[in-house]
Amino acid sequence: MPKRTYFYCMEFTNHQIETESLPSITEVQLEPLEAAYLTTQRIAVGLGTLCIIIAAAILYVFVDNASDSPALYISFGCLMLVMMVLYIGNLISFRKKGYALREKDVLYRSGWLVQRTRILPLNRVQHVSVQSGPIERRFGLGSVSLYTAGSENADFSIKGLKEEKAHQIKEWITNQLYDQQPNA
Amino acid sequence: MTNSPMPEPLFSSPQRQSPAALFIILVKTVSLFAKIFWPALLVFLFRSTGKSGEHSNKGDKYIYILLAFSAITLIATVIKYFFHRFYISEGSFIVKSGWLNKKITSIPLQNITAVHLEQHILHRILNVAKVSLDSAGSDKVEVSIDALSLKKANELKQFLLQNSNQTKANEATNLHDNQAFEAVINQSKLSFKELLVLSLTANHIEAFFILLALSFNVWGDLQRVFKLDESKWIDEHAALLKSSVALAAGLIFLVAIVSVVYSFIRIVLRFFDFTITTESNGWKMAYGLTNHQQIFLPFPKVQIMQWSSNFVRRKFNIWIMHFMSTGYSELKKKQKIHIPIVSVGQIENLAAKYQQTAIFKPESGHRIDRSYWIRGLIYAGIILGLIPGIAAFFWIKSLAIVWVIVMAYIVVHRMYVYRYFRWQTNDEGLQMYSGAWGRKFTLLKWSKIQQIHLTQNLFQKSRKVATLHFLTAGGEVELPYIPLQVAKLLVDRSLYLVESKNEKWM
Numbered sequence: 196m197p198k199r200t201y202f203y204c205m206e207f208t209n210h211q212i213e214t215e216s217l218p219s220i221t222e223v224q225l226e227p228l229e230a231a232y233l234t235t236q237r238i239a240v241g242l243g244t245l246c247i248i249i250a251a252a253i254l255y256v257f258v259d260n261a262s263d264s265p266a267l268y269i270s271f272g273c274l275m276l277v278m279m280v281l282y283i284g285n286l287i288s289f290r291k292k293g294y295a296l297r298e299k300d301v302l303y304r305s306g307w308l309v310q311r312t313r314i315l316p317l318n319r320v321q322h323v324s325v326q327s328g329p330i331e332r333r334f335g336l337g338s339v340s341l342y343t344a345g346s347e348n349a350d351f352s353i354k355g356l357k358e359e360k361a362h363q364i365k366e367w368i369t370n371q372l373y374d375q376q377p378n379a
Numbered sequence: 380m381t382n383s384p385m386p387e388p389l390f391s392s393p394q395r396q397s398p399a400a401l402f403i404i405l406v407k408t409v410s411l412f413a414k415i416f417w418p419a420l421l422v423f424l425f426r427s428t429g430k431s432g433e434h435s436n437k438g439d440k441y442i443y444i445l446l447a448f449s450a451i452t453l454i455a456t457v458i459k460y461f462f463h464r465f466y467i468s469e470g471s472f473i474v475k476s477g478w479l480n481k482k483i484t485s486i487p488l489q490n491i492t493a494v495h496l497e498q499h500i501l502h503r504i505l506n507v508a509k510v511s512l513d514s515a516g517s518d519k520v521e522v523s524i525d526a527l528s529l530k531k532a533n534e535l536k537q538f539l540l541q542n543s544n545q546t547k548a549n550e551a552t553n554l555h556d557n558q559a560f561e562a563v564i565n566q567s568k569l570s571f572k573e574l575l576v577l578s579l580t581a582n583h584i585e586a587f588f589i590l591l592a593l594s595f596n597v598w599g600d601l602q603r604v605f606k607l608d609e610s611k612w613i614d615e616h617a618a619l620l621k622s623s624v625a626l627a628a629g630l631i632f633l634v635a636i637v638s639v640v641y642s643f644i645r646i647v648l649r650f651f652d653f654t655i656t657t658e659s660n661g662w663k664m665a666y667g668l669t670n671h672q673q674i675f676l677p678f679p680k681v682q683i684m685q686w687s688s689n690f691v692r693r694k695f696n697i698w699i700m701h702f703m704s705t706g707y708s709e710l711k712k713k714q715k716i717h718i719p720i721v722s723v724g725q726i727e728n729l730a731a732k733y734q735q736t737a738i739f740k741p742e743s744g745h746r747i748d749r750s751y752w753i754r755g756l757i758y759a760g761i762i763l764g765l766i767p768g769i770a771a772f773f774w775i776k777s778l779a780i781v782w783v784i785v786m787a788y789i790v791v792h793r794m795y796v797y798r799y800f801r802w803q804t805n806d807e808g809l810q811m812y813s814g815a816w817g818r819k820f821t822l823l824k825w826s827k828i829q830q831i832h833l834t835q836n837l838f839q840k841s842r843k844v845a846t847l848h849f850l851t852a853g854g855e856v857e858l859p860y861i862p863l864q865v866a867k868l869l870v871d872r873s874l875y876l877v878e879s880k881n882e883k884w885m
Binding site: 344 | 829854
């Protein structure tokens with residue numbers, strides 16, 4: 196009796212995939228961010244602290260009875276505490292931050308109290324941009340932002356890269372996009 | 380032999396909306412003004428008539444302002460109507476609008492993913508419909524025509540869908556040849572009895588809070604208008620309340636009744652005459668009494684599928700299906716469509732269009748880690764609840780007890796979530812079953828994933844567990860507190876499937 200075959204069987208394969216042979220995110224070596232990035236973060240916290248001190252001084256000198264009000268001292272103390280936590284938090288989280296580019300996706304790890312590893316498949320990237328703020332620019336730093344569908348803000352940004360490197364990464368990802376777009 | 384002229388293609392010449400649009404735009408503008416200026420109108424109507432001496436001069440002034448506003452509104456409406464034209468040219472749907480600020484919007488027909496017809500109560504009286512389009516382009520394009528005669532609206536809808544489908548048909552690889560477009564596969568309607576049960580089993584507590592928020596808002600506006608002295612009012616009524624416990628109980632009962640009636644009416648109006656039709660390329664839904672809507676949702680737009688039931692509805696086997704899909708703009712907006720379901724068979728039919736793998740039996744699924752509720756016990760129960768509660772008991776007795784009860788509720792809630800949470804994966808995607816008092820099923824296809832986030836707080840790190848967040852263009856699915864090793868394996872596997880298959884997510 197002839198063996199029954201269907202035309203679609205010819206191209207269809209269904210080999211078993213060994214889960215142990217899958218590329219694992221555990222093996223990825225994350226690249227650290229530039230040390231100058233920590234300095235820019237320290238400057239940002241320093242500027243924020245300076246603004247608070249100036250605002251408190253203006254209130255103390257120019258507003259009647261402000262110097263007698265405990266609310267001024269309490270809120271000033273709380274804000275200083277927040278800035279201190281931010282300063283320490285930046286220091287600790289900087290050591291834990293890192294990124295990795297793989298053939299098919301990008302990884303970015305951040306966070307101190309809650310550590311978050313973001314993984315973005317390249318075939319889902321809509322567009323890429325490079326950004327740098329005024330402080331970052333002075334240190335020759337930039338960040339790469341990746342946009343996917345549904346992300347209202349660019350919630351995938353690799354910060355603390357050398358500006359040149361940021362542009363190189365943008366170029367590399369843009370080139371990859373042409374190869375990795377989903378099948379029609 | 381007669382030489383008849385070639386018929387002109389449909390909608391090829393610029394045309395205006397139905398004359399009924401004039402009236403609808405006018406009502407829209409007036410209601411917008413009324414919404415913004417109603418406190419001022421109240422002042423005008425009540426306060427100016429209060430003092431007869433001042434009335435004549437001030438009253439006249441108000442009347443002139445009102446007349447000026449009315450004239451501007453009327454002129455704006457007429458201009459808006461006469462300068463709004465639409466037509467189809469060179470494969471695009473074009474809308475021209477504006478007089479001083481001219482605007483031309485053009486949407487290529489093949490980018491149109493859905494055409495919605497809406498009929499509010501005014502539309503129904505005038506026998507017209509509002510037409511709005513969804514497009515797949517990444518620019519934020521929103522086009523709507525306020526009023527077209529129902530016949531013309533249906534013709535336009537058919538024409539636009541046919542043309543967009545024809546283009547898509549060439550691209551589509553997963554459609555069988557024998558399936559004609561718009562072929563009805565399955566249709567179900569919500570009977571009036573089912574609608575009544577659905578309305579009565581709504582979450583009335585939610586309605587109570589909506590009413591409360593709304594009444595506070597209106598109360599605030601009224602206070603500003605009439606300069607009411609709140610403390611005086613409360614003092615007077617509080618004294619009255621104290622005098623009678625029965626009155627207080629009556630008041631609570633009244634609010635409860637109003638809440639039930641309110642949520643009942645809200646749901647009846649929303650889901651009246653609900654019909655869902657499964658076609659070869661999407662779902663067509665029509666519902667609503669005062670605001671009649673016709674929605675077409677193509678299958679590929681659905682990113683996550685969920686169906687949930689509250690504590691009471693579970694007993695009646697009534698579910699609400701949530702389609703979490705991409706909205707008007709591919710990049711920016713998400714869209715959630717909620718529809719009522721009254722049979723398990725119907726759920727299976729709808730879910731099969733999204734994930735073909737059968738829905739898993741919760742008892743066969745994996746559980747989340749016990750540390751999920753232990754964390755709740757430690758943080759909400761002991762650190763935030765019990766310790767401050769006992770300390771505060773000697774200071775503010777009743778408030779401390781309320782605080783402890785709220786925290787205890789959070790702990791119990793977390794315990795029940797842990798107890799009933801189940802999940803399972805298959806080659807197509809993830810399936811989840813969750814809920815403390817109510818129940819919710821969630822389906823996610825791997826191909827819909829845009830990003831994966833693996834998070835760990837300090838407590839999770841000590842317990843070697845992690846939470847996974849699967850981000851899609853229609854929202855996020857969270858799989859909490861699973862062993863770290865399993866989470867990593869799941870990330871590797873889902874990434875492999877997303878990256879190797881390279882399927883379209885929409």
